[in-house]
Structure formats: C-alpha cells, structure tokens
Amino acid sequence: MSHSTPTAAPTAAKPRHAAAVILVRNPMDPEIFWVRRQPHLAVLGGFHSFPGGRLDKGDDPAAYGLGGTFEDAPLRFCALRELYEETGVLVGGRFVDIPDFITGIKTGVLSPDLAALVPAGRWVTPAFNPVRFDTLFYLAWMPDGPEPVVHAGELAGGEWIRPEEALEQWNAGKALLAPPTLYAIRGLSAAALMASGNDEPLDLAEAAEQLSGSDEANGGVVTRIEMRPGFFLCPMKTRTLPPATHTNAFLVGGGSIEIWLTHHHPDHVGAVARVATHLKVPVRAHPETAARLSDIGVPVEPVLLDGVVRDLPGRPGWRLRVVHTPGHAPGHLAFFEEVSGTLIAGDMVAGVGWIMIDPPDGDMAVYLDSLRRLAGLGASALFPSHGAPTTGVVDR
Numbered sequence: 001m002s003h004s005t006p007t008a009a010p011t012a013a014k015p016r017h018a019a020a021v022i023l024v025r026n027p028m029d030p031e032i033f034w035v036r037r038q039p040h041l042a043v044l045g046g047f048h049s050f051p052g053g054r055l056d057k058g059d060d061p062a063a064y065g066l067g068g069t070f071e072d073a074p075l076r077f078c079a080l081r082e083l084y085e086e087t088g089v090l091v092g093g094r095f096v097d098i099p100d101f102i103t104g105i106k107t108g109v110l111s112p113d114l115a116a117l118v119p120a121g122r123w124v125t126p127a128f129n130p131v132r133f134d135t136l137f138y139l140a141w142m143p144d145g146p147e148p149v150v151h152a153g154e155l156a157g158g159e160w161i162r163p164e165e166a167l168e169q170w171n172a173g174k175a176l177l178a179p180p181t182l183y184a185i186r187g188l189s190a191a192a193l194m195a196s197g198n199d200e201p202l203d204l205a206e207a208a209e210q211l212s213g214s215d216e217a218n219g220g221v222v223t224r225i226e227m228r229p230g231f232f233l234c235p236m237k238t239r240t241l242p243p244a245t246h247t248n249a250f251l252v253g254g255g256s257i258e259i260w261l262t263h264h265h266p267d268h269v270g271a272v273a274r275v276a277t278h279l280k281v282p283v284r285a286h287p288e289t290a291a292r293l294s295d296i297g298v299p300v301e302p303v304l305l306d307g308v309v310r311d312l313p314g315r316p317g318w319r320l321r322v323v324h325t326p327g328h329a330p331g332h333l334a335f336f337e338e339v340s341g342t343l344i345a346g347d348m349v350a351g352v353g354w355i356m357i358d359p360p361d362g363d364m365a366v367y368l369d370s371l372r373r374l375a376g377l378g379a380s381a382l383f384p385s386h387g388a389p390t391t392g393v394v395d396r
Contacts, residue, residue: 013129015133017075018053018054018136019053020079021051023087023141023142031161032162034158035049039390042131046390047176047181052135055074068115072136086153086155089145092113092115117139140204141204166189170228170229228342239266247386252335257279260284261285262333264329265329268346273296286331286332287331288330290331316339319339323336323373323374328361329347340381347386353386
C-alpha cells in the first residue's frame, strides 16, 4: 500500500460461523439455484454463490422446539432462515408467505425441517481476507411450492442452472466463483454425470460425499484459489498496512515463468529475490521501478513499458497488456488480460483498506488520471493486491 513498512505483520481476522444451502431440483437432470451478489459489496461483490449468511444470536432452534439431536442444529436453522429470507423457499412444512422467518417460527406458521438438509462440506475463508467465515454447506431438494424469488438487498439476482452450464459460464469468464462455490459445482456436475451414466436419479447423500472429499472441504487450508480459468490467487503474508494482512500475487496463464512487478514497495517485492533465485526466472518491471530496486539481490529488467502485450499459451488463452499507472508510485503498473477482461490492479484499487498517496513518489493528480484510464478499459473483474477480487470495476 505504501513504502512505509509496519514493524510487524497484522493479525488475521477470526472467522465467523455461517451456513449456506445448495438448492437442487430435477433428480434425473439436476439443476441448482445460484445467486449473484450485488457488485458494490465489499465481500465478493458480483460473485455467484448460494443462498446463505452468518449465524445470528437468534438462530437457536431448541428455543422453538426444533433441532433434535443435531450437533449442528443452530447452523442448520441459520441455513434455512437465510434461504427463506433471501428466496422465500421453505424447506419442510407447508409454505406460508410471511415476511419474518423468526416470527413465523414463534407463531407456529412456519415449520422448517432441519433433517431435510444434507451436510456437504465446511469451508473456512483464507486468512488474507479481513472478513472471514467458517461456513457449513448443505444440500436440499427444492420443495413443492412457489419458485425462488430473490429479494432485494445483498443479491442482484438468481436462477436455476445445470451444474455443467454453470461451469461453462465460469470457463467463459461470465461468472466469478469463490473456491467453495467452484468446488461444489464441479462436484455436483460429476455426481450428476455419474448418476446419468447409470440412468439413475441424483442421490444427495452420494453427492454430498463428492462435495466433502478433500481437506479444504472439511475446514482445511484452501490451497488452490482459482478465481478465473488460469488466474490463481496466491495471498502472501506481509508487513503491509492494516487492515490488510496479505499482499496478493497472481499466477496467470501457462508456459515459461516470469515475475512481473507492479511497483517497488516492500510488501510487493520482499520475497522477489528468493523466489527468482529458487525458480531461476527473470524479474521484470517498469524502468522507474527497476531503478529503485538495484540492490534487492537479483537483476530487475526494465522492459515492461506501457502498451507491451504478451500472449500466453494454454487454454483458453490469455493476452496480457501492460498499463503504466503512476500516481501511487512512479513505476506502478497494472496488467489487463484482454480475453477475459480481468484487471490485475496492483495498488491502484484496494479490496480492503485504502490506497495511500505518499509524496514524493505519490502524486494525487497523476493517480486520479491513472484511475480514469483504468476505468476506461471496460474490465469485467478487478483483482487487487490487497483483499478479495471483485466486479463493479468502474464503481471501485
């Protein structure tokens, strides 16, 4: 964020308990109901996900005579409440159109069935994100009754979609998915394909085994964060400015390996010499950045000039363009991937915290000019150096 370096790395946020429901219909040709978050939201803005949210103090099914012997009863209750509040779908009991879920429970009008939920994994938000959740995912069949209707608020819309079609949208760059969502959709696609090959209906219990078959899906460390095909996020713990705790590096495309630097600030280059030496790869940057890094232990090639374009091999193919964006730092660069419309923004925009413009290297007027230039690129997704990727690029 700035060339001022804190004396110690900030501490990661504690995860909050949460729950989500993957609603499924049509056992012989399964569809899932996914929702799209509003693009302006600070957490996963513009991402597709499943109905859900964090555990509230009132999520106490025992207080209403529900829950039985389920150890996860409060989270099951939370999942059903969030599903009802966000889509109007009630799993279990008869449907009654009543605005407030808790009021409906207290008055006996609503009678959700906690046993109708099939546990399908537990995911913990990686430590780089300042807003973290420890989320239990559940599968559930769509009950008889009205179709889901997404209520205005955090969600911009929702629809039924076959899992393989959802993956096609992700592969085409038309949908952003966090790792748990991508993993779940891939698992459901595989389970549906297996059931179809046997001419059998989808079995939710068997699908749930597919969705919870890795350490990551059982509360373990998320080791593979693929935000778009060929874009891997590698959050690195650094001595950056709070509330950020990490600086994001991105692996893009295929083929030979090079290290491209956005700028020279310590939280962006602290491990460059070690990584470059270990991998025996070149380090490249804007000439202004290279001049400031003459003593980091490896040569920095001053070859990344504005407008340089690199076609990267592999599928679906990537075309990375260098965009000189001074203002935060004289040699600051952003990288625009033209095929998917993905903008790796460096420290031009923050997903968490703020951007510090610190003279003499920083210049606010120049920074604002650079922001206007980035806004004109028409990017569909923004990958910042601090915080989670997002959409709503122009608004940011």
